[in-house]
Amino acid sequence: MGSMALVRHPDRNTRNDRNGNESRLEHPLLEICLTSSKGLGLFAKQDIKRGTRILSERPLIVLPSEDVADYSSLKQRLDDLTTVELALFYDLGDNKDLIDDEVRSRIHQVALVSGKFRKRPDGLEIFIKTGAKAHTVFKTNATSMGRDRGYGIFPLYSRINHSCRPNVHASYNPSLGTHTVHAIREVQAGEELLVSYIDCAQPTQKRTEDLEKHGVDCWCEVCKRSSAAKQSERRRHLIFDLKRGLSAYVGDHVKGRRTPDRLIPHNPTEAVTAAENLVQLLCEDCLEGMDLAFAYRIASKYSLQLGMVEKTKAYAVKEAEVELYCLGTETGYLKDGNAEAWLKRIQWTAERDAVKIRMCEKRGVKEAKKADKKADKKAKKGAR
């Protein structure tokens, strides 16, 4: 990758700020370049270390989840943008596979309801064309900001293409109010940044179905039918099953999917073994994102139940490492508590257990003294 001749895109490396001032995209680490088959992409200008926060971007617009198919809501948000921001929006990629007649007819409806085109029917066609373009740009680039927060457009992040073996992790951070992107591996100068648009720890067929919704016919290194890809496919089947089984075991069932009993561990010992297998498979397949943090947490949680204190701590430390390079330090918002909170809880549990043991020991000494006294008394009586 590093030696590939990159075509830097001069126009797309120009950005505009909220006040309309044009400025070069002088990002120290990134540049937008043309790829051979995926349109534009975002590339590293220099070597990037694992854990580096590459981007922290605020949304240009946000739509609630229930409004993503509603053109009038999108239009309202676009009407609020400045000319420069609007240009930034319309400059983004628009995947024509993501527009259909239903969308066009909904835009037509919005036009009819507005009543604007009764006297100027020629404007109607332009309105529908512009609407279709806006809708396609939104659908191509909208990024989930998490449950209840809707979908946002992040202009620079939008240039990152998909891979089923990503080298960056991206997620919305509600504590910061930004979408963050972190390197989850060392990235070399000239290498393309690649994120996963879907849950990529799945077999090819499921990934293909999910990617279709993004208009992506993926031809990444994992989807190519090479011998290495075959190995990966075997691992992804196992990873998928282990994740399902463990999620069901911790009570986090995948919506709409029943997990077969054979996949679900029956006790903490089996859960630890399954989590350890998951860690190994994820590492072998270079999937070192938040799935790995999940596997470490389960391994730590059930090691604790089994009283394996050293393993509990070691896995918790590993989880914290992964969480740090995927998300950074501002992770107080995480649903299951962040790794730091889990480490504190383990510390607290270890201290509580130590106190319990000391109390039992003290009680044991007292009981033993009592028994000794009783025996002495009996012995004295017998001697008389």
Ligand SMILES: C[S@@+](CC[C@H](N)C(=O)[O-])C[C@H]1O[C@@H](n2cnc3c(N)ncnc32)[C@H](O)[C@@H]1O
């Ligand atoms: C968010 S945009 C990514 C940036 C886009 N390439 C551009 O030129 O602005 C998503 C679109 O990029 C293309 N794309 C992204 N990843 C791809 C992949 N792995 N294979 C093929 N096309 C891809 C698809 O057209 C997809 O709808």
